[in-house]
Each structure stands twice: as C-alpha cells, then as structure tokens.
Amino acid sequence: xxxxxxxxxxxxxxxxxxxxxxxxxxxxxxxxxxxxxxxxxxxxxxxxxxxxxxxxxxxxxxxxxxxxxxxxxxxxxxxxxxxxxxxxxxxxxxxxxxxxxxxxxxxxxxxxxxxxxxxxxxxxxxxxxxxxxxxxxxxxxxxxxxxxxxxxxxxxxxxxxxxxxxxxxxxxxxxxxxxxxxxxxxxxxxxxxxxxxxxxxxxxxxxxxxxxxxxxxxxxxxxxxxxxxxxxxxxxxxxxxxxxxxxxxxxxxxxxxxxxxxxxxxxxxxxxxxxxxxxxxxxxxxxxxxxxxxxxxxxxxxxxxxxxxxxxxxxxxxxxxxxxxxxxxxxxxxxxxxxxxxxxxxxxxxxx
Amino acid sequence: xxxxxxxxxxxxxxxxxxxxxxxxxxxxxxxxxxxxxxxxxxxxxxxxxxxxxxxxxxxxxxxxxxxxxxxxxxxxxxxxxxxxxxxxxxxxxxxxxxxxxxxxxxxxxxxxxxxxxxxxxxxxxxxxxxxxxxxxxxxxxxxxxxxxxxxxxxxxxxxxxxxxxxxxxxxxxxxxxxxxxxxxxxxxxxxxxxxxxxxxxxxxxxxxxxxxxxxxxxxxxxxxxxxxxxxxxxxxxxxxxxxxxxxxxxxxxxxxxxxxxxxxxxxxxxxxxxxxxxxxxxxxxxxxxxxxxxxxxxxxxxxxxxxxxxxxxxxxxxxxxxxxxxxxxxxxxxxxxxxxxxxxxxxxxxxx
DNA sequence: GCGTATCCCGAAAACGTTTACGAGAATAGG
DNA sequence: CCTATTCTCGTAAACGTTTTCGGGATACGC
Numbered sequence: 001x002x003x004x005x006x007x008x009x010x011x012x013x014x015x016x017x018x019x020x021x022x023x024x025x026x027x028x029x030x031x032x033x034x035x036x037x038x039x040x041x042x043x044x045x046x047x048x049x050x051x052x053x054x055x056x057x058x059x060x061x062x063x064x065x066x067x068x069x070x071x072x073x074x075x076x077x078x079x080x081x082x083x084x085x086x087x088x089x090x091x092x093x094x095x096x097x098x099x100x101x102x103x104x105x106x107x108x109x110x111x112x113x114x115x116x117x118x119x120x121x122x123x124x125x126x127x128x129x130x131x132x133x134x135x136x137x138x139x140x141x142x143x144x145x146x147x148x149x150x151x152x153x154x155x156x157x158x159x160x161x162x163x164x165x166x167x168x169x170x171x172x173x174x175x176x177x178x179x180x181x182x183x184x185x186x187x188x189x190x191x192x193x194x195x196x197x198x199x200x201x202x203x204x205x206x207x208x209x210x211x212x213x214x215x216x217x218x219x220x221x222x223x224x225x226x227x228x229x230x231x232x233x234x235x236x237x238x239x240x241x242x243x244x245x246x247x248x249x250x251x252x253x254x255x256x257x258x259x260x261x262x263x264x265x266x267x268x269x270x271x272x273x274x275x276x277x278x279x280x281x282x283x284x285x286x287x288x289x290x291x292x293x294x295x296x297x298x299x300x301x302x303x304x305x306x307x308x309x310x311x312x313x314x315x316x317x318x319x320x321x322x323x324x325x326x327x328x329x330x331x332x333x334x335x336x337x338x339x340x341x342x343x344x345x346x347x348x349x350x351x352x
Numbered sequence: 353x354x355x356x357x358x359x360x361x362x363x364x365x366x367x368x369x370x371x372x373x374x375x376x377x378x379x380x381x382x383x384x385x386x387x388x389x390x391x392x393x394x395x396x397x398x399x400x401x402x403x404x405x406x407x408x409x410x411x412x413x414x415x416x417x418x419x420x421x422x423x424x425x426x427x428x429x430x431x432x433x434x435x436x437x438x439x440x441x442x443x444x445x446x447x448x449x450x451x452x453x454x455x456x457x458x459x460x461x462x463x464x465x466x467x468x469x470x471x472x473x474x475x476x477x478x479x480x481x482x483x484x485x486x487x488x489x490x491x492x493x494x495x496x497x498x499x500x501x502x503x504x505x506x507x508x509x510x511x512x513x514x515x516x517x518x519x520x521x522x523x524x525x526x527x528x529x530x531x532x533x534x535x536x537x538x539x540x541x542x543x544x545x546x547x548x549x550x551x552x553x554x555x556x557x558x559x560x561x562x563x564x565x566x567x568x569x570x571x572x573x574x575x576x577x578x579x580x581x582x583x584x585x586x587x588x589x590x591x592x593x594x595x596x597x598x599x600x601x602x603x604x605x606x607x608x609x610x611x612x613x614x615x616x617x618x619x620x621x622x623x624x625x626x627x628x629x630x631x632x633x634x635x636x637x638x639x640x641x642x643x644x645x646x647x648x649x650x651x652x653x654x655x656x657x658x659x660x661x662x663x664x665x666x667x668x669x670x671x672x673x674x675x676x677x678x679x680x681x682x683x684x685x686x687x688x689x690x691x692x693x694x695x696x697x698x699x700x701x702x703x704x
Numbered sequence: 705g706c707g708t709a710t711c712c713c714g715a716a717a718a719c720g721t722t723t724a725c726g727a728g729a730a731t732a733g734g
Numbered sequence: 735c736c737t738a739t740t741c742t743c744g745t746a747a748a749c750g751t752t753t754t755c756g757g758g759a760t761a762c763g764c
Contacts, residue, residue: 003720014744019722029742046470050406051720054749059402061473068436078430081454084420088456097471100452102433104440118398119449121413121473227634253634260638282579282605283635286612355750366714371752381712403750406719710761717754724747731740 007045011035022047053120061097062309063122065113065136067129068102079279079298080128083150086302087126094316096123110135117143124309126150130161132193148309148325150301153195160312160325162304164279166196169294169331170203170248171210173276176292176333177246178211181343182274184219186244188233188254191222200250219244223254230254234261245343246274252281255291255338274339279331290336301329359397363387374399405472413449414661415474417465417488419481420454431631431650432480435502438654439478446668448475462487469495476661478502482513484545500661500677502653505547512664512677514656516631518548521646521683522555522600525628528644528685529598530563533695534626536571538596540585540606543574552602571596575606582606586613597695598626604633607643607690626691631683642688653681 001009008015013032020028021036039045053059064087066080080100088098099122103112113136116122123146127136130151137155140147149161170187177185187204189197205215221236223229233254237244238261249255255277262269269275270289277284277293284291308325310316353361360367365384372380373388391397405411416439418432432452440450451474455464465488468474475498479488482503489507492499501513522539529537539556541549557567573588575581585606589596590613601607607629614621621627622641629636629645636643660677662668 005720015721016723016745017743020743023722025723027742032742046467047722048406048720049471049473050402050411051749052722054400054402054406054720054751055722057749059473061471068433068440081420084454085456088420088454089458092456092459097467098454099473100454102436102440102450102452104437104444106441107444115398115449118401119413120401121411121451227638231638256635256638260640263640283608286579286583286608288612288615357750367751368715368753369713372713375752377753379712384712399752400750403719404752406721406750407752409719706764708762708764710759712757712759714757715755718752719750722748725745727742727744729740729742731738733738734736 003048003051004045007036007039007043010043011039058123059121060095061099061122062091062124062126063099063101063116064126065101065103065109065116065128067109068104082298083302083305086299086304087306088302089299090303090306090310094310094319110139113139117145124313126305126309130195132195132198134195146309146313148305148312150305151195152199154198158324160308162301162308162325162327162329163199164196164296165328165330166200166250167203167206168328169278170200171207172333173248174204174207174211177248177274177276177339178207178213180246180274180339180341182244182246183213184216184242184244184246186219186221186233186237186247188230188247188249188251188258189220189222190225190250191229197222197250204248225251225253227253227257227260230257230259231261232257234258234265238265244273245341246276246339248276250278252277252279252284252293254278255284255287255293259287269338270336270340272341274341276339280334287338289338289340292336292339293334294331295334296329296331304329355400355403356397359388359391359395362395363391410475411473412447413451413474414443415451415453415468415477417453417455417461417468417477417479419461420456434650435654435657438651438656439658440654441651442655442658442662446662446671462491465491469497476665478657478661482547484547484550486547498661498665500657500664502657503547504551506550510676512660514653514660514677514679514681515551516548516648517680517682518552518602519555519558520680521630522552523559524685525600526556526559526563529600529626529628529691530559530565532598532626532691532693534596534598535565536568536594536596536598538571538573538585538589538599540582540599540601540603540610541572541574542577542602543581549574549602556600577603577605579605579609579612582609582611583613584609586610586617590614590617590619596625597693598628598691600628602630604629604631604636604645606630607636607639607645611639621690622688622692624693626693628691632686639690641690641692644688644691645686646683647686648681648683656681 004015004018008018017028018036021033091098101116103109125145125147127147128150130149130153132154134153134155137153137157141157147159152161152163174185189201208215218240221233223232267273277291280293280295284293307320311320311322311325356367356370360370369380370388373385374392443450453468455461477497477499479499480502482501482505484506486505486507489505489509493509499511504513504515526537541553560567570592573585575584619625629643632645632647636645659672663672663674663677
C-alpha cells in the first residue's frame with residue numbers, strides 16, 4: 001500500500017477525504033483536516049505528480065527554455081541565474097516550480113521544444129533568445145500552451161513578451177557619442193539571426209538619421225556574442241580604410257575581447273577611441289578603463305516575466321490582471337571612462 | 353476521444369496493440385506496426401507523459417540541481433551550460449531528457465530537493481556544489497533515487513561522484529610558486545561551507561608541508577566566490593603586516609577582482625606579486641597580464657557525469673558497466689605571465 | 705486428423721490522484 | 735415531530751498509458 005491510500009488507511013478515512021483535506025477543499029471537517037495534515041507531515045507524504053497531473057491535466061511546473069550552447073548565451077555573469085531568481089520569487093507564491101529546459105547545441109530548438117511540450121511536464125513556458133523568425137512561437141500558439149517570450153520577434157502572434165530596450169540603448173549610446181563629436185561609430189552585432197541584433201541595428205540607424213549621419217554598412221560587424229567575438233570586432237574595425245572613432249557593443253562579453261585587441265594595437269579606450277558596452281556585468285565593472293554601459297536588475301526582470309506569464313494564464317488572470325503584457329525593459333546608463341574620448345569638429349581618428 | 357485511444361479508433365485496432373507498436377514490443381505484426389507509426393506521425397501523436405509515467409513509474413527525465421544564486425555559482429563563463437552540453441550528449445542516446453532544477457537563494461536546498469524528488473518528475477539526479485556536510489546526499493540515499501554528485505562531500509554514503517582535482521591544482525600551484533622562491537603564499541577560498549574549499553585547503557597545506565613551509569592561517573582569506581570576493585581577498589592580503597608574495601585562487605572570477613585591487617595598489621601580477629588562478633575562462637584568457645591557471649573540458653566532464661550516472665542505474669548498468677564511479681577530474685596547467693614574479697633566497701615582498 | 709507451437713491481438717487491470725455524486729447525520733426551522 | 739438545510743464523508747468514475755493474460759488463428763510435425 002502506497003501513497004494516499006496508505007495515508008487513508010492509517011487514519012481510517014477514505015482517500016477522497018484525505019485528498020480534499022490536503023488540497024484545502026471546503027467540505028471537510030476542520031478537525032479531520034488537521035489530523036490528515038499531521039499524519040501527512042509525519043509520514044512525509046507528498047502526492048505523486050504523475051497521478052495528479054494525469055487527473056487534473058496540470059503539473060504546477062513551468063518551463064524556461066534556454067539554449068545551452070556555451071557561447072550562445074553570451075552573458076558574462078550568469079544572466080539567466082539572476083532572472084531565474086526573480087521568476088521563482090513569483091512562482092513560489094503560487095506553489096509553482098520552475099524547471100529549466102536547456103536545448104543542446106546539437107538539437108534543433110523547435111524540435112526540442114516540441115518534445116518538451118509533448119512530454120506534458122509543464123503548464124506554461126518562458127522562451128528566451130527569440131529569433132527574427134521564431135518557429136517556437138508558432139508551435140506554442142498551435143499547442144495552446146501559455147507562454148511568454150524574453151525577447152521580441154518578427155513572427156506574428158499575440159503572445160506576451162518582454163524585451164530589453166535595445167533601441168533605447170542604441171539611441172542613447174549614439175547620442176552620447178555624437179555629442180562628443182563622433183560621426184563614424186562602429187557597432188558590434190551578433191552573427192546569428194537572434195532578433196535583438198535587428199532591433200539594436202534599427203535603433204542605431206534611427207539615431208544616425210536623427211543626427212544626419214549617413215549609415216555606413218561597413219561599420220557594422222557581426223561576430224559571436226563572446227569575448228572572442230569582441231576581439232574580432234575590434235580587429236575588423238581597425239582594418240577598415242577609414243577607422244571609426246567609437247564603437248558600440250551589444251553583448252557584455254564583447255567588451256573584454258575588444259579591449260584586448262585595442263590594447264594590442266596600442267589603443268586605450270577613452271583616450272584613443274570611445275567604447276560603449278551593453279549590459280553592466282561583474283566583468284565590465286572591473287575593466288580598466290571603466291566601461292560605459294547600461295544597468296538593469298535581472299531579478300526584477302525575472303519577476304516581471306513570471307507575473308506577466310501568469311497574467312496570460314486563465315487560472316491566474318484574476319490575480320495578475322495586467323492582460324497581454326508587451327513591455328520594453330529599461331536600462332540605466334552607467335557612465336564610465338571608456339567613452340571619454342572626444343574629437344573636434346574636423347578631427348579624424350588616426351592610428352599610431 | 354484523445355490520445356492513444358483516438359489513434360486506435362482511427363486505425364480500428366485496440367489501444368494495446370497501438371501501444372505495443374509504438375514502443376517496439378515484439379508481439380505485433382510488422383505491417384500493423386508500420387500502419388501505426390505512420391498514423392501516429394500523421395496525427396502528431398505523442399504519448400502523454402503523465403499517463404505513461406504513472407503506469408511504469410519512470411519519466412525518462414533526469415534532473416540537474418544547481419543553486420540559482422547569482423553569486424553562488426561563481427563561474428565566469430557559463431560553467432554549467434558547458435557541462436549540460438556534455439550531459440545531454442549522453443542522455444540523448446537513450447532518449448533521456450535533462451531538466452535543470454535551479455534552487456532559489458531563498459529556499460533551503462534540502463527542502464527544495466525533497467519537493468522535486470517527491471514531484472516524481474525525474475528518474476535520477478545530478479547534484480552540484482556539494483557541501484562539507486550535505487543533507488541532500490542523505491535524502492537521496494533514503495529516497496533510493498539514483499544520483500551522482502559533482503563534487504565530493506564529507507557526508508558518508510556510497511554514491512558515485514566526480515570532482516575536480518582541487519588538491520592537485522593546489523599542489524601544483526604551490527609547487528610552482530615555491531620553485532620560484534615564494535614561501536608566503538596567500539590563498540583565496542569560498543566563504544561558505546562548500547566542500548571544494550576544504551579539499552583545496554588540504555592540498556595547499558599538504559604542499560606546504562612537503563616543502564617544509566609552516567602553515568600560516570592568516571594567509572587564508574575566505575570571500576564570496578565572485579569578482580568582488582577576489583577584490584576583498586587582495587584587500588585583506590595587502591593589509592597583512594607581512595604580505596604574501598604570491599596568491600592562489602579557487603574561483604575564476606576572483607582573479608578579476610584581485611587584479612583590480614592589485615592595480616589600485618600599484619602592483620602588477622607577475623612583476624610585483626605572483627598570482628595563480630583556478631579554471632581557465634574567457635575572462636581569464638583576456639586578463640592582462642595573462643593569468644596562470646588550469647584548463648579543463650566542460651563538455652567532457654558533462655559526458656563523464658552522464659555516463660557515470662547511468663552506470664549507477666540498474667536499467668543502464670549493462671550499457672555502462674563502470675560500476676560505482678568516483679573520479680577526480682584532472683586539470684591542465686596553462687602557464688601565464690601572472691606568476692612570473694620570482695624572488696631570491698632571502699628576498700621578501702615590499703610594497704611601494 | 706490431432707496435438708502443439710507460434711504469432712497476433714483484444715480485454716482488462718493496474719498506476720495514484722482528483723472530483724462529481726449521493727448518502728447519512730446533524731442541525732435548524734416550523 | 736416533521737421537513738429542509740447544512741455539514742461531512744465514502745463511493746466510484748475518471749485521467750492516458752503500459753502490460754499481463756488469455757484466446758483465436760495459423761502453421762507445423764506426426
């Protein structure tokens with residue numbers, strides 16, 4: 001005899017009553033409920049999830065899909081760990097558990113997701129690293145599984161999402177650099193078709209246009225979102241016939257490699273070239289010279305993700321009545337020394 | 353009508369036969385099997401995991417528990433992502449899926465694990481960041497859930513584990529420094545009771561003893577396993593009445609903060625003080641001067657973890673007949689400039 | 705023709721839980 | 735005292751799958 005049946009036998013009550021007592025249903029005597037709760041605690045009883053979810057079609061678990069490619073993440077500190085913490089803070093209030101689903105580099109993300117959804121292990125999902133055209137969105141919409149995306153996508157659909165303010169960051173970075181006299185501003189983008197690259201580039205272009213600066217495609221370098229990618233970006237920018245006087249980056253790790261390559265060329269950020277990084281990270285905080293970048297709270301982002309996802313689920317919509325959330329997550333500028341480099345009206349960058 | 357029942361009705365066969373056909377059981381006509389497989393593919397049928405795992409008590413999913421505290425991990429690059437990739441490479445061969453269980457900072461790891469195990473969501477588990485005394489090991493042993501630990505522990509039990517060669521690293525680091533004339537060697541350890549700190553310290557002490565150098569407890573600094581912790585370690589070491597001439601670190605991120613603090617003090621690693629870091633990471637690779645540290649393959653570690661876990665599971669023991677695995681994972685020394693600093697016989701470090 | 709083995713397949717019982725339904729007891733109202 | 739209501743609980747049917755069991759068919763050896 002196992003499970004709830006054993007518990008019921010021990011207490012000499014029916015299993016139905018035990019179940020009702022444990023689940024806080026109204027029609028059970030308060031005294032018996034106490035007895036049940038005590039006995040359950042004493043015996044260390046926990047309901048079998050398979051049985052429960054089979055019966056009520058819900059698992060009380062929510063997934064978070066991420067790509068587990070070592071460089072796919074491209075975050076210096078553990079970006080996702082910070083987000084998880086916030087998500088869990090929300091979920092734990094509703095006895096929901098977070099399970100992370102890391103998609104291997106060797107597997108197609110859409111197929112992987114299909115398998116995970118079919119597993120019936122999760123009630124809802126958070127997807128991250130959305131691509132320009134993201135089949136996962138179509139898949140999830142078709143499967144009618146509630147989900148939220150961390151990141152926008154060009155894929156149509158009326159699902160909730162939250163995305164970092166890449167356009168705002170690009171705009172402010174360019175504004176700042178232009179105000180210091182820069183007109184040739186290099187930009188480091190990811191080489192894959194992850195959507196944030198397009199958004200960032202749009203912001204960059206819009207800012208240039210606002211300042212009446214023509215867009216030069218050769219200033220856009222695409223590379224892996226790692227330190228090595230940053231190295232390559234610097235390398236390619238330095239190889240241009242007319243070198244840029246400033247660089248804007250989209251991944252925190254890129255700054256590390258970029259510094260390295262600049263250093264090799266005898267160039268110092270903030271003195272010989274202006275650099276604006278993306279998200280502040282432990283590494284960027286300790287770069288020398290200090291990096292001008294943007295700050296955000298990972299935990300708060302996680303909380304927003306969790307709450308917005310629940311808001312899209314019928315069972316929780318009354319608790320989180322925000323409806324369909326589509327939100328641009330702001331970042332705060334953290335000035336550093338890396339973009340102190342100003343140039344005069346007609347000055348142009350010269351290597352040495 | 354849903355699920356396998358619908359499929360059976362469509363084909364006008366019994367659900368039992370459908371199930372047998374899909375699961376590759378022998379007693380089904382090869383022709384009908386093909387019909388079933390085609391129909392299943394056409395209808396996009398995937399078996400409900402709850403029903404399946406309820407019946408056969410197995411979920412074909414394996415968990416990986418990690419602490420989701422942003423600083424608890426203490427890894428510069430995404431250490432775990434690399435490991436996941438290797439683990440999945442093994443699991444995918446057996447149609448097993450990896451689910452990551454991030455324990456929030458706000459929750460007790462043991463209670464969290466208890467909940468996850470009781471969920472019945474996973475067939476086996478990998479735990480990481482083992483502590484000196486780790487209640488999770490007792491819990492899992494009692495629950496008879498197959499598991500492997502990434503990290504040793506002083507907790508008794510005959511479970512499999514794989515751990516990095518902290519003792520070997522400490523020994524080689526000290527040997528190397530002593531051979532360059534160092535006798536006062538500071539060591540940066542984690543401030544929590546994670547087991548690797550003790551192992552590392554043991555190796556450090558053993559190496560000192562081997563060289564006839566008395567152990568000075570004041571040279572042991574405990575700090576958070578982050579860049580900030582590294583900063584603090586340098587700070588405290590510099591504040592000692594008799595400063596060390598060399599430092600050994602146990603986390604990759606520590607080197608970043610340590611460099612920073614040394615830089616503030618006008619000290620350059622490899623010229624004024626010798627530094628040996630721990631694991632090679634993207635960040636350490638780009639430190640200047642280059643950091644002497646140790647290299648390992650995250651993916652291979654993941655593969656070993658996966659295979660060793662399966663070896664401990666009855667259902668897979670014949671495929672992976674390695675028995676109870678307890679393995680020290682080697683790391684390869686990567687010489688850098690940071691420990692080039694040599695001192696003469698009677699020389700002693702002086703600040704400036 | 706008969707026994708026997710082999711090959712398929714259907715019927716039905718599990719797995720552990722939740723929940724709709726109804727019944728008995730207790731209480732209240734008249 | 736009778737009826738209506740409320741409270742509490744037991745019974746049993748689901749949920750979707752796997753798997754045991756047995757039975758009908760076919761083939762085979764004698």
